[in-house]
Amino acid sequence: MNWRPARPDDLSLAGVWALAAASAVSLAPLLRAWSGLLPPCPLHVLTGLPCPTCGATRAALRLVDGQGLQALAINPLATIGLGVGVIGGLLAPAWVVLSGPVPIATPARGTRIAVIATLAINWVYLVIHRV
Amino acid sequence: MEERPPTSAEFGEVPPVPPVMSEPPPPPPSPPPSAPVIPWEQPGVDIFSAFFQTVKLLLSSPHRTFASVPLTPNIGRAFAFGLIVSLIATWVGTFWQLVMGEWWKSFMPDTDFGNNMAEIILGLTAPLWIPIVIFLSVGFQHLCLFVVGGARNGFSGTMRALSYSWAPSLLAVIPVCGQIVGAIWCLVLNIIGLSVIHRITLGRAALAVFLPALVCCIFGVLIMALFGAAIFSALGKGG
Numbered sequence: 001m002n003w004r005p006a007r008p009d010d011l012s013l014a015g016v017w018a019l020a021a022a023s024a025v026s027l028a029p030l031l032r033a034w035s036g037l038l039p040p041c042p043l044h045v046l047t048g049l050p051c052p053t054c055g056a057t058r059a060a061l062r063l064v065d066g067q068g069l070q071a072l073a074i075n076p077l078a079t080i081g082l083g084v085g086v087i088g089g090l091l092a093p094a095w096v097v098l099s100g101p102v103p104i105a106t107p108a109r110g111t112r113i114a115v116i117a118t119l120a121i122n123w124v125y126l127v128i129h130r131v
Numbered sequence: 132m133e134e135r136p137p138t139s140a141e142f143g144e145v146p147p148v149p150p151v152m153s154e155p156p157p158p159p160p161s162p163p164p165s166a167p168v169i170p171w172e173q174p175g176v177d178i179f180s181a182f183f184q185t186v187k188l189l190l191s192s193p194h195r196t197f198a199s200v201p202l203t204p205n206i207g208r209a210f211a212f213g214l215i216v217s218l219i220a221t222w223v224g225t226f227w228q229l230v231m232g233e234w235w236k237s238f239m240p241d242t243d244f245g246n247n248m249a250e251i252i253l254g255l256t257a258p259l260w261i262p263i264v265i266f267l268s269v270g271f272q273h274l275c276l277f278v279v280g281g282a283r284n285g286f287s288g289t290m291r292a293l294s295y296s297w298a299p300s301l302l303a304v305i306p307v308c309g310q311i312v313g314a315i316w317c318l319v320l321n322i323i324g325l326s327v328i329h330r331i332t333l334g335r336a337a338l339a340v341f342l343p344a345l346v347c348c349i350f351g352v353l354i355m356a357l358f359g360a361a362i363f364s365a366l367g368k369g370g
Contacts, residue, residue, distance in 0.1 A: 007204075009203070009205060009307070010205035012202060012204065012205045012206050012207040012210075013204065013206055013286065013287065015207065016206060016207070016210050016262070016266065016290075017257060017266065020260045020262045020263050020265070020266035020267075023259045023260065023262045023263050024261055024263050027256065027259050027260055027263070029258070034253075037249060037253075040348070043347045043350070043351055046351060047351050047354050047355070049350075049351075051343075051347050051350075052343075052347075053343075085266075085270075112277065112278060112280060115277060115278060116278055119278075121229070
């Protein structure tokens with residue numbers, strides 16, 4: 001993974017990210033009420049097995065309740081993604097202003113294989129633990 | 132004595148030869164006219180004109196319009212477009228849901244149409260949850276694009292493709308069929324937008340869009356095939 005210092009151009013992306021993170025934090029108290037409105041996973045209904053994103057809402061609810069370990073046990077990748085998404089978003093504008101290092105996501109074959117492997121391992125975990 | 136013409140030496144100074152006036156150099160060729168930028172991202176255009184012109188262009192000539200999208204890292208305008216379009220579509224959809232809900236219930240009294248209060252709360256809090264949905268949608272789309280090897284112009288490219296592809300969701304102003312037609316049109320624009328902005332084929336863009344559904348379907352078929360094989364084998368042993 002290559003890195004470069006943040007530039008002023010990155011401020012708009014950091015701002016959008018911060019807005020999404022701040023919205024998520026402000027709506028966290030309503031998540032439990034809204035989680036019932038979400039439709040069930042079609043794959044789970046048809047086959048009884050989870051799709052790669054199954055458990056993400058439950059993991060989010062555990063995070064809102066401050067139960068990070070339980071959230072990780074439900075869906076590790078979704079929990080890490082949610083954590084990085086919210087905390088990273090709140091810090092992003094300051095990070096850009098301070099010219100902190102940002103990763104350069106290269107579409108190299110090795111990077112793509114690593115991403116696919118991570119998604120696949122997480123999905124196998126969900127299937128084994130019958131999430 | 133015959134007069135001879137005076138020599139130049141007798142004149143003293145040689146009259147200066149007037150310089151040969153060369154033609155003025157041709158003016159440098161004028162630079163080719165810059166490609167028009169999508170109205171929403173043109174500086175100096177008033178916001179209402181820019182919005183309606185952008186929507187009209189996206190609906191009438193999407194390929195050319197997406198080709199005019201600038202690929203700068205500044206995604207603020209594109210995000211704002213997606214936010215405005217999504218807000219309008221959500222509020223109009225909520226309005227029709229509340230107005231037409233009773234009418235639908237009269238035709239299908241046994242069907243559960245959900246809670247009106249939930250619709251109202253979702254509509255009122257839309258400015259808060261729509262930014263989350265946009266960011267998650269773009270992130271997920273970009274991940275799928277990355278997996279199929281099509282993320283050539285970065286997250287900002289995907290943000291622009293997705294935000295502008297939501298223009299047809301304004302068809303929600305038409306009750307009943309507007310949302311359905313708009314959703315399908317948004318999907319088509321999404322594929323075109325990703326193809327043009329990331330400079331990939333339409334096939335690869337479509338693969339990125341449908342990747343989650345494809346993976347789940349293939350997985351589901353494999354599971355059913357395995358179960359089918361196991362049941363067949365058990366029946367064969369039992370018979």
